[in-house]
Amino acid sequence: MSSAIHIRDLCKTYVVSEREAGVLAALQSLVHRHTEEVNAVDGLTFDVAPGEIVGFLGPNGAGKTTTLKMLSGLLHPTAGEVAVLDYVPWRREKAFLRQITLVMGQRNQLVWDIPAIDSFELNRAIYRIPQADYRRTLDELTDLLELGPLLRKPVRNLSLGERMKCEIAAALLHRPQVLFLDEPTIGLDVTMQRRIRTFIGEYNHRYGATVLLTSHYMADVEALCRRVVVIHHGKLLFDGELSRLVQRFTAHKTIVVQLGDCLADLHAYGEVMTCEDGHVTLRVPKAETARVTERLLADLPVVDLTVEDPPIEEVIEQVFAQE
């Protein structure tokens, strides 16, 4: 097995019926239904090596969830190849299902009215996890996610973050080799996001699991993923190291200058992004960074100066805006 996840020219087309708003249109649609084909995923190709964590990025509707559903066997591709751990996902063989997991941040699988530990026991039985392994994994997950006091409370009494931690634990009890994580930190506060992020890294490190992660929080991606795959309108836009994404898609650098006392007008040097407490942030074309820096230092009483790449959020925004 060379790659844990293998995708070649993958396509998924949905047929959706659509109509104009209004009663007349509703009546018309009874007679003649207007349908349209939507290419949710349109010729996607990439591979993920075993043990790799890859950030899977794209704006809403880019086809991320559709791809994850094809990878986990919930959706049948319209065309192209897909293999996960050398299995064809949509056949949903039991041996395959025992080695993967799909966590969707907005969906719950835990039984609402009973403590999470009871749902865990059910998963143990369903996944046929030997008792000793189950105990060990549960202890580890309890430790890593700090689940201790949560396990015996009815799930409906848990906070969103607490519930998400339990959801993640439930999804990992069978120690899957491949994790599909769809917005696992959505709606969580910063502390909880960080906790879950750290945990995903730790799980990957400890078990050598392959992780494909979508998130709208760039902090998740920056902390976990060396490599990102960016898609837009179902097509591949970028596949490579996160740092290269920044280099490739930004023609600008950010220069932050701290000036002694005077609040000089720096518009002559570049685009002023912000100006607070004597700190001025300038956006300048990459090629001119050296020259502008030189001029700033020569012309002004500069206390401090740093040259940075723009924040990743901004880069991503630009990437999508270009299309």
Next chain:
Amino acid sequence: MRALLDVYIQQFKTTLAAQVQYRAALVIWTIGHILDPVIYLVVWSTVARSSGGSVGGFDTGEFAAYFIALMLVNHATFSWLMWEYDYRIRHGDLSFALLRPIHPIHADIADNVSFKLITFTVMLPIAAGLAMVFHPTLHLVPWAAMAFVPVLILAFIVRFLVEWTLAMAAFWTTRVSAINQMYFVVVLFLSGQVAPLELFPFPIQVVAAILPFRWTIGFPVELLLGRLTPIEALTGFAVQVAWLALSLALLRIIWRAGVRLYSAVGA
């Protein structure tokens, strides 16, 4: 097999724990299952009394026995899948079920059985109470009473499989409630719930004998009450087994087609 048993035990535990949280809902469901047969019992007893003590071979005591036994058999074999299936498909619960290395029907069976375990603690005393009020006449035949156990279990399984299969209509249509309504009317008349099937015109009896519903409700009741000859009982058992095989086969075929559609149009 042992692994599957483990799943059932865990599923029992979770559904028992979840269901006792909704005691009010349990009581309401159960009342519905008591009220229906009691109404038919009162109606038929009245009819029997006003037509000289009996109708079509049933006197008031026999009607009482019939409808009390029917109440228990119907409760033992009913399911609520057809009301739930649509929701599962539209709300993505099915996706979670599909990601698990086990057929979702097992969870449903365990869920159903654990519900019955709880509600029968109420149903049995109520049946005893109804017996005190309506004075059923029981002609218990030992062999028939013994045969009743496997027949009831088969009845449960067949009804469950048939309803699980019909519930899968939700894969193809969003208008399942219309199908459900039609199904329940057919079952009401052709299973022996409104009246013993002996009282129906012959053509209806023929239709009822072909369809599975009679074999999952009326037949076990008639057997328990000692109204069947050994030959009739054996024939009924054979028909049950035939329906078991047929419904299993249908369930598999339709399940595959349904999931194929589900994974084509978007889960």
